[in-house]
Amino acid sequence: MQSARKTSKELRNMNLRRRARTDIPLLLMTLPGIVFFFLFNYMPMAGTVLAFKYFIPNRGIFGSEWLGFKNFQFMIKNSYFWMAVKNTLTYNSVFLVSGIVFPMMLAIGLNEIRNKKVARVYQSLLIMPHFISYVVVSVIVFAILSADSGIIAHFLTGMGREPIAFYNEQGYWPIFLFIVYSWKGTGYSSIIYLGTITGISDEYYEAAVIDGASKWQQIVHITIPFLKPMIVILAIMKVGNFFHSNFDLFYQVPLNSGLLQPVTNTIDVFVYNTLRDSNDVSLSSAVALVQSVCGFVLVVVTNKIIDLIDSDLSMF
Amino acid sequence: MKLFKGYKRGPLEISDASSVVLNIIFVILSLACLLPVLLVYITSFTAERSIIENGFSLFPEQWSIKAYTTMFDQSLDTILNSYKNTLILTVAGTFLGLLIMTMYAYAIARKEFTFRKGLTFYAYFTMLFSGGLVASYIVNCNVYGLRDTFWVLLFPGMAGAYNIIVLRTFFSNAGTESLIEAAKIDGAGEFRIYAQIILPISKPALATIGLFLSIAYFSSWFNVLLYIDDRNLWTIQYMLQRTMREIQTLVDNPDFAASEEGMLLLYELPNESAKMALTVISMTPVLLFYPYFQKYFIKGLTLGAVKG
Structure with missing residues (x-):
């Protein structure tokens, strides 16, 4: 009996030592990441508690006085804030659809190119815009739109018409921003779809051809169903970012032009401009907190909905 | 199956007519991606007079390399210094970021690790909720005192939970499990397994994430805008961004443009072709690199998309 108990204790010790031999080095490896x-x-x-405080720099975040919900009251009364919310949600709704449909179409098309070497050349060129920074994009856009030496301006004057001062005309910008966004991201986003499409076994298509299905029917009934899980995951990720906007796109591409604000002012631009230009930490931190909380709720809720529909597709 | 100029169409391939149409569409789309970039290169070699008279054009009347000579005359020191900062930032950030993320990902990929679940969530939660711009700004400036330092450009973007999850998925692929078991029997420790087994077989993943990180660092300008006043800490992209911003300030405020200060600014600003030359030197390295990595990141992206 005695010896048996001792053995089990020894075993446990050995087990513990074994565990420590794995756990300690692994913990050390995660340490930089944890920090x-x-x-x-x-x-x-x-x-983010700043949002409930009146921030005084020398008192620091935690030393500053509590304000309760005052900052949020200011936020609700600020018309620029509501403009930013409206713009953010509008652009994101459009980008949600176009950001899935365009890359998918591109991938389906690219997959049908017969000469695979040519297809690779197309792909290299189509993903190139992704590797160009938004600052450079803003230079290119300026070269096209500038009223003095822009391509469009010279084209118009060549036809005997007045050039348009695009940087003062807000009406055009929703379309410009949509084009820039699609130009920059579509090719790159199509990579993931193309990877899945090339992974679909030919057998499905062969069977469909025997049944007399057209190419279009094959796309609708075979290709798109295979892409569905990926579409769902990418859509959740996009919805989770619904209150966030690409700062580079909305700030840098229109060059933060004052006259364009009604169509380029998104939440991120608003937060930045309030923080940096008017130095209003309280207001901008309230907006930033609302943005984070809404994003968090959206991710959890959309994931829950997807979990209810098909638990294999949800992320957690 | 019909024969067309010696080409035998497979049963799954599209018809000849569709193929022609599809290729035309793709040629147009490819040109739409290529030409704007080409425009930058061409205008940087265009004589300033041509730009003033005919605007930006893909077919300039007069070529010139004066943009580059003027640019280097005007601001060689700033350019060199900004480029140096950008390169140090890119190399250091990519290296440190990969180191931190691969170690973390390796640990949470190991099934025997006791804190695996907890630490996975610890990283994952940062994807769900973020403090946002203002809180980060105040914490970095007031708590850590990083304002106007090189570190504020380096640290905040170094590691990201999403990349860690992608790496973890890659590391926990079926093949690695047995390799690790075998190495353990041979008495190898965790650090050795990580450095000598896992990293070498994960080259596509490292190349993919390394490329993302280095491009992010190479293109960084926002953190400079937000945190930096010191000219010596500028990055090349910020230099370009600043130029664009000053042009817009002048356009936005005609009164300011007419003032003495405005005239001085106007005089100091690079002219159109010099601006394009600056753009060229700020984007060429990335455009040269990405085709070499294309094979890797296409593989990496496709793998990363598999549910983690």
Whole structure:
């Protein structure tokens, strides 16, 4: 009896030692990451209490006075804030659909190109815009739209018409921004779809051809169903970012032009401009917190909905 | 199956007519991606007079390399310094970021790791909720005192939960499990397994994420705009962004443009072709690199898309 108990104790010790031999090095490896996330992700999360405070720099975040919901009251009364919300949601709704449909169409088309070498050349060129920074994009857009030496301006004057000062005309910009966004992202986003499409076994298509299905029917009944899980996941990720906008696109491409604000002012641009130009930490932090909370709720809710529809597709 | 100029069409391939149409569409789309970029290169070699008279054009009347000589005369020091900052940032950020993320991903990919679940969630939660711009700004400036330092450009973008999850998926692929078991029996420790087994077989994933990181660092300008006042810490993209912003300030405020200060700014600003030359030197490295990595990141992206 005695020896048996001893053995089990020894076994447990051995087990513990074995575990420690794995756990300690692994824990050490995660340490830089743990510290990183703490400093640059979790600390800013704690910093969101700023939204309920009147921030005084020398008192720091935690020393500043509590204000309750005052900052949010200011936010609700601010018409620029509502303009930013409306713009953000409108652009994101359009981008949600176009950001899925365009890359999918491109991938389906690219897959049908018979000469695979030519298809690779197309793909290299189509993803090129992704590798150009938005600052450079803004230079290109300026070269096309500028009223002095822009391509369109010279084209118009060549036809005997007045050039348009695009940077003062807000009406055109929703379309310009849509074009820039699609130009930059479509080719690159199509990579994932193309990967899935090339992975679909030919047998499905062969069977469909024997049944007399047209190419279009094959796309609708075979290709798109195979892409569905990916579409769902990408859509959740996009919906989770619904209150966020691409700062580079909305700030840098229109060059933060004052006259264009009604169509380029998204939440991120608003937060930046309030923080940096009017130095209003309280208002901008309230807006930033609302943005984060809405994003969080959206991710959790959309994931829950997808979980109810098809639990295989949800992310957690 | 019919024969067309010696080409035998497979049963699944599209018809000849459709193929022609599809190729035409793709040629147009490819040109739409290529020409705007080409425009930058061409205008940087266009004589300034041609731009003023005929605007930006793909077929300039007069070629010139004066844009480059003027640009280097005007601001060689700033350009070199900004480029140096950008390169240091790109190399250091990519290296450190990959190191932190691969170690973390390796640990949470190991099934025997006791804190696996907890640490996966610890990283994952940062994807769900973020402190946002303002809180990060205040924490970085007021708590860590990073304002106007090189570190604020380097640290915040170094690691991301999404990339860690992608790497973890890659590391926990079926093949690695047995390799790790075998190495353990041979008495290899975790660090050795990570460095000598996992990293070498994960080259596509490392190349993919390394490329993303380096492009993000190479293109970074927003953090400079937000945190930096010191000219010595500018990056090349920020230099370009600043030029564009100053042009817009002058357009937005005709009064300011006419003032003495405005005239001085106007005088200092690079002219159109010099601006394009600056654009060329700020984007060429990436455009040269990405085709070499294309094979890797297409593989990496497709794998990363598999549910993690």
